Amino acid sequence: MVPGISPQVYGLADFQRISAQVHAQAGIVLSDKKRMLVYSRLAPLLRRTNSQSFGEFLDQVEHDPALATRMIEALTTNHTYFNRESHHYDHFAHTLRPELLHRLNQSEPVRIWSAGCSSGEEIWTLMMVLLGPSQQEGKRIARQDIVALASDLASHAVNAGMAATYEAAALEAVPEALRKAWTTTEGGKVTIGPEPRSLVRFRQLNLLGPWPIKGAFDVIFCRNVMIYFDTPTKEKLVWRFAEQLRPGGYLYIGHSERVSGQAEELLELVGPTVYRRRA
Incomplete structure (x- = not known):
């Protein structure tokens, strides 16, 4: 659990809404297995935007392209290394x-x-x-x-x-x-x-x-x-x-x-x- 944002305020509808927005903006597919990973990645961002719930946060995202980009950044994995493959x-x-x-x-x-x-x-x-x-x-x-x-x-x-x-x-x-x-x-x-x-x-x-x-x-x-x-x-x-x-x-x-x-x-x-x- 991420301090300050209870998992109880994060429902299936929130995850589905996040998944739809991420797919539309960045083409990324989030399977149901990623549901708690999404919660842990986004809860700190909710705190920084003073959102009281994921629904409130997603309302902001829909009207703020810069915040939408920050959401995508929080969910992407930048793992690489020198001379890979x-x-x-x-x-x-x-x-x-x-x-x-x-x-x-x-x-x-x-x-x-x-x-x-x-x-x-x-x-x-x-x-x-x-x-x-x-x-x-x-x-x-x-x-x-x-x-x-x-x-x-x-x-x-x-x-x-x-x-x-x-x-x-x-x-x-x-x-x-x-x-x-x-x-x-x-x-x-x-x-x-x-x-x-x-x-x-x-x-x-x-x-x-x-x-x-x-x-x-x-x-x-x-x-x-x-x-x-x-x-x-x-x-x-x-x-x-x-x-x-x-x-x-x-x-x-x-x-x-x-x-x-x-x-x-x-x-x-x-x-x-x-x-x-x-x-």
């Missing part, structure tokens, strides 16, 4: 990186998107792999036309990614040569260096809403985000990703996720949960 970074390093460097050498732009970036571990791993273990070569690469977008629904996750500072133990999974080239360590904390940071733009973004994005991407990472969505939401989102990729561009998704629906017309499987947009 390392086979994706291996594929990126050996298959895609040479293609991207060739494009850069031809004075063509490179655009990367970490969609659902959480606290930044994914995009920073990706940037270190892109720049490679040589500082000299990596600094040359970083001066070229590369822009990486890192977006997440939760503002606290975006802020953590922008801060780019982590416990030293968190980076142990990153190859040592990359850590040495692109991070600094002080007092048990590791900070991502200026070259990777110069390439990344962090933005708060709801994947189910409008995308204020111009141009196509060479690669999109959206991993372990769609596990919270129902099938129609997944299929619509993947179709939008496919349309946002340039021909020959790559989409990386989580190990338990699959492409289905209309997007299968555009995407072909080329590796474990790695898809390539058909030319």
Whole structure:
């Protein structure tokens, strides 16, 4: 029980109303098994908004988009780590990186998107792999036309990614040569260096809403985000990703996720949960 907000004021109708709002706004499906988890996550927010009941709180949410976003943030799990699902970074390093460097050498732009970036571990791993273990070569690469977008629904996750500072133990999974080239360590904390940071733009973004994005991407990472969505939401989102990729561009998704629906017309499987947009 959360002090100050009794579970007795939280009924099935409240949970169903929360579930409907969360699904409408963020595509997240809350099963009945999540009912008490929802209570424990939202009760502190109720206290901060001086709501006396979940019904009163939800009335506020319906008329306050900022509060609705805070509710979604309280219910989302931002769990990730460096070099997660390392086979994706291996594929990126050996298959895609040479293609991207060739494009850069031809004075063509490179655009990367970490969609659902959480606290930044994914995009920073990706940037270190892109720049490679040589500082000299990596600094040359970083001066070229590369822009990486890192977006997440939760503002606290975006802020953590922008801060780019982590416990030293968190980076142990990153190859040592990359850590040495692109991070600094002080007092048990590791900070991502200026070259990777110069390439990344962090933005708060709801994947189910409008995308204020111009141009196509060479690669999109959206991993372990769609596990919270129902099938129609997944299929619509993947179709939008496919349309946002340039021909020959790559989409990386989580190990338990699959492409289905209309997007299968555009995407072909080329590796474990790695898809390539058909030319």
